[in-house]
Amino acid sequence: MEFIIDSVQDTFELGNKIGSLAKASDIFCLTGDLGTGKTHITKGIAKGLGVTDNITSPTFNIVNEYHSGRLILYHFDVYRVNDPxxxxxxxxxxxxxxxxxxxxxxxxxxxxxxxxxYVHIHIQKLPELSDNHRKITIKYFGDKYSYLKELERC
Structure with a gap:
């Protein structure tokens, strides 16, 4: 699935929809260059899960846990990990x-x-359109994620 997004709010809303559909033990793997919107989509996923905490990137902690939603959110940032x-x-x-x-x-x-x-979410800048445009590609691996087909109606 591919989505062309032209604002931070739209990125957040796509994440919100993903989070509202998410189930226990789901794994969402985010990739993309620095500044593409990985944390914004994560904030949306958190909102969709009902997390009420302020979401921040765990750059120096590796993982932040949020327990205020319908499911616990484990937010990893492995940018600074040097060794598995x-x-x-x-x-x-x-x-x-x-x-x-x-x-x-x-x-x-x-x-x-x-x-x-797992679910792979890749975010790519589209500078030929504008500084705000992104292409978000979502691919899932495993039948348990077939519920994400509902995103195609977005």
Whole structure:
């Protein structure tokens, strides 16, 4: 699925729709250049989950946990991870195979650790249209994510 987005608000709203559909143990892997909107879509996913906390990028913590929604949100930012063992040291498996929803920014940095079933969300700038335009491509791997077909109606 591809979406052409022309504002931060539209990015947030797409994330909100994803979050409203998300289920326990879902894994959303976000990729894209710096400043494309990975944290904005994460904020939308959080909103869709009913998270009321302020969402911030866990750049220096690796993971932030949010417990105020209908499911726990585990928000990873692995941009500064130099060694996959750092991820294992924080209990990565317990997070991603638990009952919460995991959102992993910069997932391409740890792709060897990502399970076979996940959702890949790639955000790409479209400077030929404007500074605000983005192409958001969503691909899912595993039948458990077939519910995302509902996004095609957006």
């Amino acid at each position: 063992d750092e991820i294992y040291a924080i209990g990565f498996d317990e997070y991603i195979f638990g009952d919460g929803v995991s959102v992993i920014e910069w997932a391409n940095y740890i792709e060897e650790l990502i399970p076979k079933e």
